[in-house]
Amino acid sequence: MVEHMHIAGSRLDHVFHALADPTRRAMLQSLASGERTVSELAEPFTMSLAGASKHIKALEAAGLVTRDIRGRQHLCRLQPGRLAEAHEWLSFYERFWTERLDALDALLRLPEPDNQRPPVPPSEPKGDDT
Amino acid sequence: MVEHMHIAGSRLDHVFHALADPTRRAMLQSLASGERTVSELAEPFTMSLAGASKHIKALEAAGLVTRDIRGRQHLCRLQPGRLAEAHEWLSFYERFWTERLDALDALLRLPEPDNQRPPVPPSEPKGDDT
DNA sequence: CGAATACTCAACCACATGGTTGAACATATG
DNA sequence: CATATGTTCAACCATGTGGTTGAGTATTCG
Numbered sequence: 179m180v181e182h183m184h185i186a187g188s189r190l191d192h193v194f195h196a197l198a199d200p201t202r203r204a205m206l207q208s209l210a211s212g213e214r215t216v217s218e219l220a221e222p223f224t225m226s227l228a229g230a231s232k233h234i235k236a237l238e239a240a241g242l243v244t245r246d247i248r249g250r251q252h253l254c255r256l257q258p259g260r261l262a263e264a265h266e267w268l269s270f271y272e273r274f275w276t277e278r279l280d281a282l283d284a285l286l287r288l289p290e291p292d293n294q295r296p297p298v299p300p301s302e303p304k305g306d307d308t
Numbered sequence: 309m310v311e312h313m314h315i316a317g318s319r320l321d322h323v324f325h326a327l328a329d330p331t332r333r334a335m336l337q338s339l340a341s342g343e344r345t346v347s348e349l350a351e352p353f354t355m356s357l358a359g360a361s362k363h364i365k366a367l368e369a370a371g372l373v374t375r376d377i378r379g380r381q382h383l384c385r386l387q388p389g390r391l392a393e394a395h396e397w398l399s400f401y402e403r404f405w406t407e408r409l410d411a412l413d414a415l416l417r418l419p420e421p422d423n424q425r426p427p428v429p430p431s432e433p434k435g436d437d438t
Numbered sequence: 439c440g441a442a443t444a445c446t447c448a449a450c451c452a453c454a455t456g457g458t459t460g461a462a463c464a465t466a467t468g
Numbered sequence: 469c470a471t472a473t474g475t476t477c478a479a480c481c482a483t484g485t486g487g488t489t490g491a492g493t494a495t496t497c498g
Contacts, residue, residue, distance in 0.1 A: 194328035198321055199486085210404060216445060229487055231446065236485095250444045250495040258405035261398055268395040274340060275388035329456085346475060359457055361476065366455095380465040380474050 189241070193264045196240035201225075202233050206242065209256040216252050319371070323394045326370035331355075332363050336372065339386040346382050 196202050205219050220230030234254060237243040241260040246253040326332050335349050350360030364384060367373040371390040376383040 188330075190333070191328055191330060194324050198324035198328055200318075200321060201486090203320070206401070210401060217443095225486085226488065227445070228447085228489080232486075235446095247445095252445070256401075256404060258401055261401045262405045265395065265398040265402065268391060268398065271336070271340060271386075271388055271391045272395065274386060275392045331456090347473095355456085356458065357475070358459080358477080362456075365476095377475095382475065 189260070190264065190267060192240040193242065193260045196236050196242055197264070199233065199236075201230075202237055205230075205233060205237060206256065206261075209243065209254060213246075213253050213255045216254065219254060319390070320394065320397060322370040323372065323390050326366050326372055327394070329363065329366075331360075332367055335360075335363060335367060336386065336391075339373065339384060343376075343383050343385045346384065349384060 197206075201223060204222065205214075208214055208219060208222070216231060216234060217227065219234060220227050223230060234243065234245075237254075238245060242257055243254050244257050246255065327336075331353060334352065335344075338344055338349060338352070346361060346364060347357065349364060350357050353360060364373065364375075367384075368375060372387055373384050374387050376385065
């Protein structure tokens with residue numbers, strides 16, 4: 179498997195790319211408390227409406243936002259599914275940072291001088307994916 | 309607060325940007341099963357070594373990978389902290405998709421025709437951030 | 439109808455990105 | 469020492485990105 183999960187590939191590309199921009203993250207945050215029109219989403223920023231519209235299109239392309247055209251205004255709403263996918267993707271690595279915390283915890287609990295290795299923490303955390 | 313969390317901003321920019329590339333995600337996956345030299349990380353891909361080196365630099369800039377120069381080869385290892393931050397950031401929206409699942413679940417459990425609303429799930433989940 | 443509003447589209451710009459190549463650097467090794 | 473190996477660096481190129489502006493399309497309103 180190319181990716182460690184069933185996820186199609188370019189989907190995550192778009193989601194993470196959309197998330198990599200602070201303007202778009204702020205828009206998501208705004209959408210987290212309810213539907214917003216394009217103007218409402220654009221209002222907090224100094225950029226032009228067309229500029230904000232592009233950001234919203236990026237969020238749409240990533241599947242993070244859907245649009246409901248209601249009259250002359252476009253209602254945008256959060257679509258959490260893809261966010262959940264990204265979260266799930268990151269969860270794969272969760273064992274990694276919890277393992278590291280466990281190792282640190284264990285190290286702190288036994289202060290024996292014999293156990294003093296150079297600061298090169300666990301290098302092979304069980305290769306279970308090859 | 310600009311972001312809904314204490315996270316500095318440009319940090320997440322770099323992390324999500326690093327994650328938006330399939331080559332870099334594959335590199336992280338490789339690093340998840342142990343340390344890798346630059347050549348080892350580059351080997352699965354068709355690109356030049358210099359190209360792969362740039363990707364690794366992007367991962368380093370995002371704080372996802374650290375480098376341990378050992379002789380003439382550079383040992384890279386996963387640094388899960390920033391991944392944990394991104395995961396935590398996404399967790400903010402977790403309530404959002406679980407709410408939606410809860411609503412769907414509730415809808416499926418009571419098949420009363422009076423309760424048949426259009427498929428427009430919760431739009432105002434308590435704005436607690438402004 | 440005509441005009442204001444909400445928004446998109448297309449063209450354009452400066453700059454970042456992902457990729458290449460060839461040269462340079464540092465370290466092993468014969 | 470000379471040479472091979474592992475890696476980076478700098479220059480370059482094509483394309484993508486975030487932003488602008490100005491015009492165009494619907495829709496509502498007087």
